[in-house]
Amino acid sequence: MSGIPAFVRNGRLDILAINDLGRALYCEAFLSPVRPVNLARFQFLDPRSRNLYPDWDKAADTGGALLHTEAGRDPYNKDLSDMVGELSTRSEEFRIRWARHDVRLHSTGFKEFRHPAVGNLRARPDPHRL
Secondary structure (H helix, E strand, C coil): CCCCCCEEECCCCEEEEECHHHHHHCHHHHHCCCCCCEHHHHHHHCCCHHHHCCCHHHHHHHHHHHHHHHHHHCCCCHHHHHHHHHHHHHCHHHHHHHHHCCCCCCCCCCEEEEECCCEEEEECCCCCCC
16 A cells, blocks of 8 residues: 555554554654554653644544453453553543443544644544455
8 A cells, every 4th residue: 555554463463564654643652662562551651642643632542442352352461551551650631531441332423633744644443444
């Protein structure tokens, strides 16, 4: 896929593979030297995420709910538990959302971004993604 931003992530929200346009869109998440790049860690621990997501609260709600969904799928996943612990100790915003116990399967809708070089973008997820 070269004409649209695309990435593969796991349930922990680690980016496992990403194309050039995806890397350009999420360029600020790649500024951290920690690998793999993790969208939850970026969302809750990096202040630059507030610039990338125009409706940061909505994006944070979705991110927290996606992690809860994964925790329900794989409750003994040590890597996920460790990350939830890290986010819980370092982010009040994450603690609030984790305590809600929201779950979400993300399959439709729009994602909105405020890219530092391009400006506001609105993307629709591909309904045929794997």
